[in-house]
Amino acid sequence: MSVLMVNEYADFKMLKELLGATDGNLASHTKALEKAEYIVVEKQFIGRKPNTRYMATPLGREAFKKHINALEKLIQKH
Numbered sequence: 001m002s003v004l005m006v007n008e009y010a011d012f013k014m015l016k017e018l019l020g021a022t023d024g025n026l027a028s029h030t031k032a033l034e035k036a037e038y039i040v041v042e043k044q045f046i047g048r049k050p051n052t053r054y055m056a057t058p059l060g061r062e063a064f065k066k067h068i069n070a071l072e073k074l075i076q077k078h
Contacts (some may be wrong), residue, residue: 038057
């Protein structure tokens with residue numbers, strides 16, 4: 001199966017809503033993903049409001065594909 005990443009990027013608000021995560025929990029996870037070089041973080045202002053966007057790196061995309069493939073193998077065994 002080919003894994004397709006739907007969005008080029010996601011901002012903090014979008015991730016928080018999709019995942020149902022708290023600010024602190026989401027910040028902790030995104031910092032870990034950034035440290036592992038799976039995502040890059042872009043901070044900017046839209047008008048006067050700060051906006052943080054997250055984009056998957058090639059390394060992150062590959063790790064995601066491997067994770068999905070491993071999950072599919074687990075599902076197929078059961």
